[in-house]
Amino acid sequence: MSSTVPVRLNVNGVEHQLVVEPRLLLVHALRDNLGLTGTHVGCDTSNCGACTVHLDGRPVKSCTVLAVQADGVNVTTIEGMGTEDNLHPLQEAFWNDHGLQCGYCTPGMIMAAAGLLAENPNPTEEEVRHGLEGNLCRCTGYHNIVKAVLDAAKTKGAAVSQQPEVTA
Amino acid sequence: MSATNGATHVGKAMRRKEDPRLITGTGTYVDDMNLTGQLWAAWVRSPEAHAKIVSIDTSAAKARPGVHAVYTHADLDMEAGLPMAWVPPGVEVNTPDHWVLAKDAVKHVGDPVALVIGSDRYGVVDAIEDVIVEYESLPVVTDPEKALEAGSPLVHEQFGTNKVCEWSLGGGDLEAGFAAADVILERRVVNHRTAGAAIEPRAVLAEYRGGKLTVRSSTQVPHFLRLFLSALLGISEEKVRVIAPEVGGGFGSKLQIYAEEIGCAWASRKLGRPVKWVETRSEAMAVTHHGRDQIDYVKVGAKRDGTLTAWHTKIIADIGAYQMLLTPLIPPLSAFVMCGVYNTPAVVTDVISVHTNKFPTDAIRGAGRPEATHLIEVTMDQLADELGIDRLELRRKNFIPPFANGHETPIGVAYDSGNYVGALDKLLTHIDPAEVHREAEQLRGRGIYRGIGFSTYTEICGNAPSRAVGPSGFGLQGGGWESATVRVHASGSVTLYTGTSPHGQGHETGFAQIVADRLGIDPAQVEVIHGDTDTGPFGLDTYGSRSLAVGGEAAARAAKKVADKAKAIVAHHLEADPADIELRDGKFIVRGSPDKGMVLGEVAGAAYVPENLPEGMEPGLDEQSFYDPENFVFPFGAHACVVDVDAETGKISIVRYVAVDDCGPAINPLLIDGQVHGGITHGIGQALFERVHYNEDGQLVTGTFVDYALPTAAELPSYETDRTETPSPVNTLGVKGVGEAGTIAASPTVTNAVIDALRPLGVTYIDMPLSPMRVWEAINEAQKGGVPA
Numbered sequence: 001m002s003s004t005v006p007v008r009l010n011v012n013g014v015e016h017q018l019v020v021e022p023r024l025l026l027v028h029a030l031r032d033n034l035g036l037t038g039t040h041v042g043c044d045t046s047n048c049g050a051c052t053v054h055l056d057g058r059p060v061k062s063c064t065v066l067a068v069q070a071d072g073v074n075v076t077t078i079e080g081m082g083t084e085d086n087l088h089p090l091q092e093a094f095w096n097d098h099g100l101q102c103g104y105c106t107p108g109m110i111m112a113a114a115g116l117l118a119e120n121p122n123p124t125e126e127e128v129r130h131g132l133e134g135n136l137c138r139c140t141g142y143h144n145i146v147k148a149v150l151d152a153a154k155t156k157g158a159a160v161s162q163q164p165e166v167t168a
Numbered sequence: 169m170s171a172t173n174g175a176t177h178v179g180k181a182m183r184r185k186e187d188p189r190l191i192t193g194t195g196t197y198v199d200d201m202n203l204t205g206q207l208w209a210a211w212v213r214s215p216e217a218h219a220k221i222v223s224i225d226t227s228a229a230k231a232r233p234g235v236h237a238v239y240t241h242a243d244l245d246m247e248a249g250l251p252m253a254w255v256p257p258g259v260e261v262n263t264p265d266h267w268v269l270a271k272d273a274v275k276h277v278g279d280p281v282a283l284v285i286g287s288d289r290y291g292v293v294d295a296i297e298d299v300i301v302e303y304e305s306l307p308v309v310t311d312p313e314k315a316l317e318a319g320s321p322l323v324h325e326q327f328g329t330n331k332v333c334e335w336s337l338g339g340g341d342l343e344a345g346f347a348a349a350d351v352i353l354e355r356r357v358v359n360h361r362t363a364g365a366a367i368e369p370r371a372v373l374a375e376y377r378g379g380k381l382t383v384r385s386s387t388q389v390p391h392f393l394r395l396f397l398s399a400l401l402g403i404s405e406e407k408v409r410v411i412a413p414e415v416g417g418g419f420g421s422k423l424q425i426y427a428e429e430i431g432c433a434w435a436s437r438k439l440g441r442p443v444k445w446v447e448t449r450s451e452a453m454a455v456t457h458h459g460r461d462q463i464d465y466v467k468v469g470a471k472r473d474g475t476l477t478a479w480h481t482k483i484i485a486d487i488g489a490y491q492m493l494l495t496p497l498i499p500p501l502s503a504f505v506m507c508g509v510y511n512t513p514a515v516v517t518d519v520i521s522v523h524t525n526k527f528p529t530d531a532i533r534g535a536g537r538p539e540a541t542h543l544i545e546v547t548m549d550q551l552a553d554e555l556g557i558d559r560l561e562l563r564r565k566n567f568i569p570p571f572a573n574g575h576e577t578p579i580g581v582a583y584d585s586g587n588y589v590g591a592l593d594k595l596l597t598h599i600d601p602a603e604v605h606r607e608a609e610q611l612r613g614r615g616i617y618r619g620i621g622f623s624t625y626t627e628i629c630g631n632a633p634s635r636a637v638g639p640s641g642f643g644l645q646g647g648g649w650e651s652a653t654v655r656v657h658a659s660g661s662v663t664l665y666t667g668t669s670p671h672g673q674g675h676e677t678g679f680a681q682i683v684a685d686r687l688g689i690d691p692a693q694v695e696v697i698h699g700d701t702d703t704g705p706f707g708l709d710t711y712g713s714r715s716l717a718v719g720g721e722a723a724a725r726a727a728k729k730v731a732d733k734a735k736a737i738v739a740h741h742l743e744a745d746p747a748d749i750e751l752r753d754g755k756f757i758v759r760g761s762p763d764k765g766m767v768l769g770e771v772a773g774a775a776y777v778p779e780n781l782p783e784g785m786e787p788g789l790d791e792q793s794f795y796d797p798e799n800f801v802f803p804f805g806a807h808a809c810v811v812d813v814d815a816e817t818g819k820i821s822i823v824r825y826v827a828v829d830d831c832g833p834a835i836n837p838l839l840i841d842g843q844v845h846g847g848i849t850h851g852i853g854q855a856l857f858e859r860v861h862y863n864e865d866g867q868l869v870t871g872t873f874v875d876y877a878l879p880t881a882a883e884l885p886s887y888e889t890d891r892t893e894t895p896s897p898v899n900t901l902g903v904k905g906v907g908e909a910g911t912i913a914a915s916p917t918v919t920n921a922v923i924d925a926l927r928p929l930g931v932t933y934i935d936m937p938l939s940p941m942r943v944w945e946a947i948n949e950a951q952k953g954g955v956p957a
Contacts, residue, residue, distance in 0.1 A: 023290065032289070037200035038193015040416070042367040043449040047873035050367055078193035091191040095183055098838045101846065102672030103190030104197065104368040104416030129881040136873065138367050138417050139672050140842060141849030142881035 007071050011036065012080030020067050027051045029067035030077060038078035038107045042136070049135030052108035052115075053077045059115030061134075078107035081114070089155040090114055090148070099148035101139030109135050113149045122153055177681040177691050181838040184677040185691065195414040198371035198386050199446045206373075207236055209432050209445035210292035212282035212299045213455070214274035217310075217525040217866020218323070219303035221272055224282060229298040234287040236439060238299060239431075241269040246434065250490075251396050251425050254497040256643030261333040262523075264324045266490040268427045268434070274303070275323055275489035276527050277868050278454035283431050285443060308866040312486035312522040313463065323489055323523035330523045332487060332496055337503040338516025339578035345478025345514035349469030353551050358935040359539045361461035361486070361860040362853075364532050365878055366671075368416020369447035370456060372429050376437040382409045383433050388418040389425075389709040390669050392493070394701045396425045397433055412699035415671035419850065420531035421456050422671065423711040424493050453871045458860050459532025461486040462499060464543045474557045474565040476512040481543065485521045488528035494535075495528050496521050497644070501536025501628070507577040508544040509588040509626050509804060510566040515579055525866040531711060533850050534908045537627040538915060542936075545623035545916035549923065550933065559920075560601070563624050564589060573897045583626065583802045584896045584904075587830070591892050592624055595806040595828045598888060604810050612928065617813040618823070619925025622806065623916040629905035630717035630801035630898065649796035650714070651705040652722035654683060654730045656789035658776045660769025661693040664726075667707015668719035669699040673907060674839040675715060679723050681835055682901070686727035687734070687768050688754040705792055713803070713905030716835065721899040722795040729791035734771040740782040741766065741774060801896045803904040805829035807848075807913040811921040815929060818944030820856060820922060826888040827913065831906040832896050840906050844889050847910020853879045854911075855918035859937050926950075 009016045011034060018033055030036045030053070041063050042050035051063040054076035082088035090110050093099065100106040109132065116123065116131035123131060128149045129142070137145060189195045226238040249267040265271070270279045282299050286292040307321030314320055315330040323330055346352060373384040381403050387393055390410040398405040415422065428445050436443040447456070462485050469478035485499035503517035552559040568575055570587040577583065601620050608618035631637065632648030639645055651667035664683050668675060680694035697703055707719070735749040738756040742749075748759045757765030766774075771789065774780065778787035810823040829844055857877040861869045870876040895902030915936060922938050923931065930950035934942060 021290065028289070031200075032202075036193070037196070040197070040368070041199070041446075042369065043873045045449065045872045045874050048367055048449075082192065084188045084192055084194075087188075087191070094191050095187045098184065098842050100187060100190055101674070101842055102366070102368065102417040103186070103195050103414065104366075106190055107193045110191065125886065129884070133880045133882040136367060136878050136880065138365055138419065138850075138878065139846045141845035141847075141887065142884055143845040143887050144842060146881060146886065 005068055007067050009067070009070055009075055010073070011075045012077060018067065022066065022068055024067045025063055026065040026067045026070050027062040030062060036077050036079050040104055040107060042104065047136065048105065049112055050105050050108040052111040052135065054111060054115065057118065059112050078110060081110060090152045093148040093152035093155065097144045097148040097151055099140065099144040105135060105137045109137060109145055116149070117153055125150060175685045177684045178835050179833070180681070180836065182677060182681060182691060182836055183838065184674050185680060186674060186676045197368055197414045197416055198373055198384050201373055201384060203373065203375055203442040206442040206444055207285050207287060207439065208289050208292045209435065209443050210284045210296045211280045211428070212284065212296045212301065214270065214277060214279040214281055216274055216303050216305055217277050217308045218306040219274050220306060221270065221274065221281065222302040222304050225300040226282060228300070229284055229295045232295045232298060234291045235284060235295045236287065237285045237435070239269065239283045239435065240281065241267055241271045244269055246400055248400060250427060250430070251493060252491040252495065253493050253645045254643050255639065255645060256335060257640060259333055259335050261496055262327040263491050268431045276525050277866060278451070278527060280427055283435060285435050285439060308525045310524050310526060310862050310864060310866050312484050312524055315522050315524050323525055332491070332521035332523055335500050335519045336517065337500065337579055339580055340514030342478050342480055342514045342516050346469040349477045350472040351470050351554060353468045353554050355466050355547055355550055355933070357464045357466060357543050357546060359460045359462045359464060359542055360936060361458050361529065362532060362858050363453060363458055363860050363876060364419035364421025364456065365876065366417030366419055366421055369449060369452045370422065370426065370428065371446045372432045373442060373444045374433040374436040375442040376433070376440065380407045380409065381433055381437065382411065383429065384411045384413060385429050386415050386422060387412050388415065388422040388669055388671055388711055390699050390701050391667065391707050391709050393425060393429060397430065400430055401434060401437065409702040412669050418671040419533040420459060420535055420711060423531050424457055449873060450871050453876060454868050455527055457492055457528050457530040458488070459529055459535065460539055461529050462539050464539070466543055466547050468547055468551055470551060470555065472555065474555055474562045476510055476566050478514045479506065479512045481506055481517045483517065483519045485519060486524050486526065486529070487521045488524060488526040490528050492528045492530050495530050498529065498531055498536045502540035504581055504628050505537050505540045505626065506544065507579060508541065509568055509586065509624050511568050512566070513578060526862050533847065534911045535712065537908065538851065538912045541623065541625045541627065541912045542916045545625065546919055549920045553932065559622060560592065563592065581628065582799060584799055584898050585894050586626060586802060586804050587892060587894050588624055588804055591804060591806040591828045591830055594890060594892055595808055595826060598826045598890060599808050599824065611812065615815050617815055617925040617928065618810065619921045619923070620808060620810050621917050621919065621921030621924055622808050623913050623920065624806045625913045626802050626804035627909060627912045628800045628802055629713035629908065630797055631712040631714040632797070633799055634796050647708070647796065649708065649794050650718040650722045651707045651792065651794050652719065652726040653705050653790070653792045654723070654726040656730060656768060656772045658772055660689065660767065660772045662687060662689065663695045663697055664723055665697045665704030666719050666723060667705055667709070668715040669709045670715065671710065673710070673715060673843065674836070678716065678835045678839055679720055682720055682724050683727045686724065686731050688751045688756065689768055713907040716903050717801045717899055717905050718795060718797055720835065720903060721901055722793045724901055725793035725795055726791050729793065730789055733789060733791065734768065736782055736785065737771050737774050738766045741780065797898055799898045801898050801904040803829065803831045803906060803909045805909060805913060807917040809917045809921040811918065811925055813922060813925045813943060815947055818940035818947065820938060820943065822852065822885050824888065825885055827910065828890045828892060829906065829909050830892045830894050831904040831909065832902045833893050834891065835903065840891070841889050843906045844910045845887050847908060848887060848914045849879055849884060850911040851914020852884065852918055855915040855936050856938050
């Protein structure tokens with residue numbers, strides 16, 4: 001597998017030029033090549049959603065996307081959502097509502113929730129539950145995750161549908 | 169008087185100290201770390217459930233560019249295989265060797281045959297395809313009851329049987345109990361195999377450098393792992409460091425010493441390079457230990473009025489092909505709580521463990537207690553039906569009355585405290601069964617069958633009083649204590665080192681609350697360090713809902729030692745009697761003179777610049793506690809679930825789930841609710857969706873999350889939780905444990921609800937998992953019997 005191809009990834013507002021094996025998964029490009037380890041791998045079959053990132057603003061499971069497929073696409077990962085000093089309203093809500101325990105599914109869950117709220121800014125509980133169907137959590141029983149997403153939706157100026165402003 | 173002079177942080181729903189790093193993606197799990205010179209490992213695994221290894225050809229794999237080594241059993245210079253830690257006095261346990269790489273034969277699908285080490289994450293996966301293994305298939309057995317029959321294929325020829333061991337626990341006169349019974353009920357209840365299914369798969373990064381081995385592993389038990397790495401690899405203990413960094417869930421499945429941990433460490437030493445391995449989900453399903461898998465035969469005697477007279481259980485436990493760390497003692501844990509919350513005078517449990525060609529079982533959330541509670545609570549409903557008594561009346565009739573300080577059950581287990589009727593009464597303030605049945609009447613016309621189920625449970629946790637579980641007691645080759653070091657820094661902030669090793673529970677927050685209250689500081693000033701064998705005291709890690717009741721108590725005791733020394737220093741400085749010093753509003757003061765006093769930072773200054781300490785006192789403010797509990801702790805509670813069953817499709821919807829749990833006084837109610845929510849979901853998962861399924865050939869049918877159905881948000885309701893608080897007399901915090909309680913209570917609650925829903929259709933019992941097909945079949949079977957719809 002020595003053949004490689006160039007890929008241009010715009011991740012969290014920063015442009016990266018990579019040369020990768022064509023089979024390299026986007027999640028491994030993000031984690032291993034760019035050091036963005038907030039995106040996790042949980043299942044390899046796109047069931048668990050721990051690897052969810054946004055491609056051009058839409059949530060996608062990055063374990064079933066090749067890095068070359070993301071060529072020229074704007075990628076947003078959990079690192080692009082907010083920092084400890086400047087949390088995204090969803091991050092704040094997950095913290096306030098105890099919407100995480102081991103934290104492994106959390107980045108993907110937040111990215112999926114952001115995608116959900118972008119499409120439906122005022123979801124019902126049932127809509128949140130169905131909207132997060134593609135993301136598995138083994139710790140929380142989803143109770144507080146659902147609560148966090150509903151609370152974030154109520155946050156004034158949550159801007160959950162916005163791509164974050166990134167200062168490189 | 170409490171050491172805190174009034175808690176200010178304990179009891180509060182403080183949001184977690186752990187979370188900022190986790191919600192921003194900056195937490196560090198094993199796969200997030202890479203080391204200079206690092207190589208990758210991949211394992212060649214058996215596709216056969218039982219076969220002789222005829223030959224292994226590694227030449228093509230070794231010839232691949234980037235491959236550094238390919239190892240088979242012949243290369244291993246280890247004298248022993250994976251450990252098993254249970255040697256029960258007076259019981260023979262057939263324990264086969266369990267090598268890091270299979271020797272001569274494979275015993276289950278996924279048994280590792282060769283280890284490939286190479287320079288590239290993808291390249292080693294390519295290379296394992298080039299290892300050619302020739303197998304000669306052997307007969308397979310996957311049914312534990314057939315495995316006990318004469319003439320069954322043998323998993324391990326040398327024992328001449330598939331029976332691993334027989335073990336019993338009981339008390340009271342069973343024969344007299346059955347003789348006194350008006351009704352004897354017998355049932356066969358299957359508690360099927362499940363997986364822990366932590367969302368983070370296992371991962372290992374082993375680094376042997378300069379004579380020292382450092383292993384980062386996604387484990388619940390870094391201290392255990394260090395002991396066994398030291399023993400198996402012959403490296404002196406102080407030269408082995410195990411780090412469990414951020415661990416993405418465990419649920420018991422990472423309470424283990426795995427071949428991949430030992431193998432990567434061994435290969436790192438062999439090659440002088442760091443070696444990393446990250447489990448795929450398919451590997452996780454096949455070779456991370458499973459749980460449950462019991463067939464239970466229960467025989468219960470009762471008087472016509474419902475009074476229980478005798479309870480006998482025979483457990484046939486399918487433990488798979490090998491015994492891992494705690495494998496054969498998990499089914500016996502069922503026996504410890506087989507009295508449940510009831511005053512049954514005679515209770516006996518016989519456990520028969522059996523080898524089959526499957527991966528081993530071991531502790532999965534609840535570990536033996538969910539199986540027991542499922543059996544007890546489902547059987548109580550069956551008995552109520554048989555006697556024509558209300559299910560809750562039957563339970564009330566037999567409840568052990570409230571007790572605050574010890575209740576000895578006939579099997580010799582002494583419960584710490586309990587108020588089972590109190591929990592049930594509180595539950596019924598939230599949900600009215602009569603109302604649910606009225607709703608059920610209305611829904612029936614639409615083909616929807618609504619039912620309500622209950623369970624009232626207790627369990628055993630807070631592992632463990634060393635004398636009870638140790639070599640001459642239950643037979644565990646270890647103790648049950650826990651350690652904590654409270655180190656006050658010169659500026660007055662604190663680091664707590666705990667021997668427990670969390671993986672999502674929130675120790676950094678809860679333990680900080682406990683310590684902060686005892687030292688008059690804010691929890692934000694208490695850093696909790698865990699999961700690194702080089703930084704903290706020796707500890708016994710996190711499993712079995714033990715951390716708070718044992719490790720939290722150790723932290724409280726270490727903090728009290730610090731507070732006692734602080735009081736002596738303050739008394740010396742203020743020329744008062746140490747007995748008159750108290751902690752109030754963050755200040756050590758002389759009782760009655762609140763304006764005279766010192767805060768912790770001032771005390772630390774005095775302790776580290778020791779110009780003026782009491783005569784004979786050593787400098788420093790740094791104390792340790794090793795706490796060995798006098799008894800286990802016994803959380804309890806009452807749960808209810810309302811389900812709707814679509815009789816046409818067999819589909820089950822959970823309408824409500826209401827839980828009242830008692831784990832003693834709350835340290836942090838937010839964390840308790842979180843544990844209960846997750847625990848309930850694990851139990852619901854087993855009841856409705858999850859099943860590790862091997863076919864008759866020993867092939868794993870549920871090898872991915874496509875086939876192994878974890879519950880999603882869409883299938884669950886929001887939960888309604890409440891608590892009663894009955895302090896445990898065992899520890900000064902009064903706490904019990906709550907990590908497993910929800911799981912233990914939930915599966916019978918859901919199962920009883922479904923059976924209740926389907927009674928009008930003539931269905932009286934269904935084994936889990938209650939899949940739509942199974943429910944639909946049960947309805948159709950019952951309808952054939954002529955029961956009117």
